Each structure stands twice: as C-alpha cells, then as structure tokens.
Amino acid sequence: MSDPSVPSRTRLERRGHGLWVHVQPIFLVPGAAMSVFGTALATDISVSSGAIHAFAVCLAVYVAHLKDGYVDYYVRGEDERNPLEPREIRLAIAVATILFGLCLGLLWQFGGPIAAVATAPLLVLGYFHAPQLDTHPLTVTVDYPLGICLATVGGYATQTGTVxxxxxxxxxxxxxxxxxxxxxxxxxxxxxxxxxxxxxxxxxxxxxxxxxxxxxxxxxxxxxxxxxxxxxxxxxxxxxxxxxxxxxxxxxxxxxxxxxxxxxxxxxxxxxxxxxxxxxxxxxx
Missing domain, CATH: 1.20.120 (Four Helix Bundle (Hemerythrin (Met), subunit A))
Known part of the structure; x- marks a missing residue:
C-alpha cells in the first residue's frame, strides 16, 4: 500500500519512473521493428495503419515487461526492487490491455480481420510469458520467435488484408x-x-x-x-x-x-x- 506520508509529487515521480523502467527499449524495439519490416514488405503502404500495428506490438511487449517485473520481484524474488506496487502494475496492465484492444478494433477496420487475428495472440504471449511460458523448455524457446513472426505477419496483413x-x-x-x-x-x-x-x-x-x-x-x-x-x-x-x-x-x-x-x-x-x-x-x- 502507498504510504500517505509520502508527498504526492514523490509518489508521481516514483510511478512515472516505474512505468518507464518497464519499457525496456532493448526488448521492445525489435518487436516494433519487425512490425515495420512486415509493413514494408507490402507494395502499397498505409503509414497510419502501420503505426497502429507497431503501437499494438509495443503494448503487448510492455504488458510482458510489467508482468515479468511483477513475477521477478513479488513472486520469485529475483529482482532487488520494483518501483511499482502490485496494484499499480495491475492497473498499468489493464490500461495497456484496453489500448491494445482499441488498436485491434482499428486494425480490423482498416486492415481487415486477418490483421487483427494475427496481432491478438501477442497480448496472450506477453501476459503469460511469466510465470507460465518461461518455465517450460519448449515454450521458453519458441515464445519470443513466435511473437516476432506474428508481428511480421500482422504488419504485412495490416497493409494487404492477407498473408x-x-x-x-x-x-x-x-x-x-x-x-x-x-x-x-x-x-x-x-x-x-x-x-x-x-x-x-x-x-x-x-x-x-x-x-x-x-x-x-x-x-x-x-x-x-x-x-x-x-x-x-x-x-x-x-x-x-x-x-x-x-x-x-x-x-x-x-x-x-x-x-x-x-x-x-x-x-x-x-x-x-x-x-x-x-x-x-x-x-x-
């Protein structure tokens, strides 16, 4: 629980820092890059729909980082600290999930059902990466490659409506x-x-x-x-x-x-x- 004696500005700074810590660009950027890769393989490119898809990919990866951070600190005790409290992590995951759902709706409208269907599993992979997928020898090996492939397929389908x-x-x-x-x-x-x-x-x-x-x-x-x-x-x-x-x-x-x-x-x-x-x-x- 938040300490009421801590000034509001300090709590906001902690939360802002905690939200940014979980971005982890070194892992987030490759997913967005493969979305752009798939988009660029198409002949006629819509920048707006491509940007929506890349943003959706980033949201799915961000959910993975939030959940992973929660598991590593509050469940497994691997990390030394996590700037966010459990309820703050849950709220951040909920907001990212809602935004992801809005992106899926836009992708369905502008890119077609295949684009949305190819993108939707990314959130599932992200949310269940820890502690489910990262503990089995098969799923821990294939979850990230599968996510990259889905990002590529989704980026292409966003532009063409097909694969x-x-x-x-x-x-x-x-x-x-x-x-x-x-x-x-x-x-x-x-x-x-x-x-x-x-x-x-x-x-x-x-x-x-x-x-x-x-x-x-x-x-x-x-x-x-x-x-x-x-x-x-x-x-x-x-x-x-x-x-x-x-x-x-x-x-x-x-x-x-x-x-x-x-x-x-x-x-x-x-x-x-x-x-x-x-x-x-x-x-x-």
Missing part, C-alpha cells in the same frame, strides 16, 4: 534462427535458471546438448531458406542471405566462442540476415 507465401517463408526462417538464439541466451542464465528450477533447454538437457540443438535449428533455417528460394515462394537471390549465418556458424564450430560473444554475434547476424532477405524480396518485385 502471402513469401511472408510465411520469411517468418519460418526467422523463427528457426531466433529459436536457436533463445537457446544461446538461456545458456547464459544456466546457473540462475537451474537455481530457480526454470526448465529451459540448457537446464533440462545440459548446456552442451542444448547448444547442439541450437546449431541444428540454424541448419534447419538454412535448409528452409534454400528450398524456399529454389522451389518455393522466395526469390532465388534470397538464398544468398543464408551465407551470413552459415559462414558464422561454421566459423564458431571450428573455433568456439565465449557464450556471451556468441549471443552478441548471432543477434547481429539476425539483423543482417533479415535485411538481406528484405532487399532480395524487394528487388525481385
């Missing part, structure tokens, strides 16, 4: 690559997650076996990209995008990197990979 085979192929390759990176990230938190009984893949299988699965997912990503480029919806030139993760993977297998450097390297690889895919699709019409 193309090309966009689905792009999302599948990104999903596999991001799932591999999620496993690498969980390797960094192995000791912490094991202590808290979080059943990530590195905890369940061990860091070495989990890393092998990550390499396998990257290999699957390259196979899907190659097949989609030669026989499927992606232009042939899109296969060149696979040279980046392929070369980096081979180099890391020959000369293993420190896990922290490995994660940072593959995060950068993802941005380059997505950019090359985008350019290949756009120049191919």
């Amino acid at each position: 193309s085979d090309t966009v689905l192929a792009v999302c599948l390759t990104l999903f596999l690559l991001l799932a591999a990176i999620n496993i690498m990230l969980d390797r960094l938190d192995y000791d912490h997650d094991r202590r808290l009984a979080k059943r990530t893949l590195p905890v369940v299988l061990g860091p070495t076996r989990a890393q092998r699965i990550a390499w396998g997912l990257i290999g699957a990503c390259l196979v899907v990209l190659l097949v989609s480029s030669l026989f499927g919806p992606l232009p042939t030139v899109a296969a060149l995008a696979g040279a980046v993760p392929g070369a980096v993977t081979l180099a890391c297998l020959v000369r293993p990197l420190d896990p922290n450097r490995l994660v940072a390297l593959f995060i950068g690889v993802t941005y380059v990979f997505a950019t090359m895919l985008f350019i290949a699709i756009r120049i191919s019409g």
Whole structure:
C-alpha cells in the first residue's frame, strides 16, 4: 500500500519512473521493428495503419515487461526492487490491455480481420510469458520467435488484408534462427535458471546438448531458406542471405566462442540476415 506520508509529487515521480523502467527499449524495439519490416514488405503502404500495428506490438511487449517485473520481484524474488506496487502494475496492465484492444478494433477496420487475428495472440504471449511460458523448455524457446513472426505477419496483413507465401517463408526462417538464439541466451542464465528450477533447454538437457540443438535449428533455417528460394515462394537471390549465418556458424564450430560473444554475434547476424532477405524480396518485385 502507498504510504500517505509520502508527498504526492514523490509518489508521481516514483510511478512515472516505474512505468518507464518497464519499457525496456532493448526488448521492445525489435518487436516494433519487425512490425515495420512486415509493413514494408507490402507494395502499397498505409503509414497510419502501420503505426497502429507497431503501437499494438509495443503494448503487448510492455504488458510482458510489467508482468515479468511483477513475477521477478513479488513472486520469485529475483529482482532487488520494483518501483511499482502490485496494484499499480495491475492497473498499468489493464490500461495497456484496453489500448491494445482499441488498436485491434482499428486494425480490423482498416486492415481487415486477418490483421487483427494475427496481432491478438501477442497480448496472450506477453501476459503469460511469466510465470507460465518461461518455465517450460519448449515454450521458453519458441515464445519470443513466435511473437516476432506474428508481428511480421500482422504488419504485412495490416497493409494487404492477407498473408502471402513469401511472408510465411520469411517468418519460418526467422523463427528457426531466433529459436536457436533463445537457446544461446538461456545458456547464459544456466546457473540462475537451474537455481530457480526454470526448465529451459540448457537446464533440462545440459548446456552442451542444448547448444547442439541450437546449431541444428540454424541448419534447419538454412535448409528452409534454400528450398524456399529454389522451389518455393522466395526469390532465388534470397538464398544468398543464408551465407551470413552459415559462414558464422561454421566459423564458431571450428573455433568456439565465449557464450556471451556468441549471443552478441548471432543477434547481429539476425539483423543482417533479415535485411538481406528484405532487399532480395524487394528487388525481385
């Protein structure tokens, strides 16, 4: 409960700081960026509907951060402090959810039902990330990649009212690559997650076996990209995008990197990979 002896201005400053702390741009921006990525894959672009979708994605991620902050401090005791009280967190989640619902209504009106249906699950993923999805080895590996793919599909559907085979192929390759990176990230938190009984893949299988699965997912990503480029919806030139993760993977297998450097390297690889895919699709019409 709020202390009535604390001045109103101090409480407002604490609340404002607490709300901003949960924004966490390093995690929020990629979701919005993939919304823009999906929007930009369309031929005719509506900036207003694209902005609404990107804002909806940000709201879903923000709900995830609010709920995660509540669980980490008030339930698990992982964080040292949380500037927001439980009822303030619940109120912030409620407001963000209402705004998200308004965005869905606008997306349905301007982008069509597919855009709204593809966007709606993002809030579910965000709200149930902790403590439900982040404790199972499968869901903790795929929830973020799935969210990124939904943001991409929703961004595209907002502009076109539909989903193309090309966009689905792009999302599948990104999903596999991001799932591999999620496993690498969980390797960094192995000791912490094991202590808290979080059943990530590195905890369940061990860091070495989990890393092998990550390499396998990257290999699957390259196979899907190659097949989609030669026989499927992606232009042939899109296969060149696979040279980046392929070369980096081979180099890391020959000369293993420190896990922290490995994660940072593959995060950068993802941005380059997505950019090359985008350019290949756009120049191919």
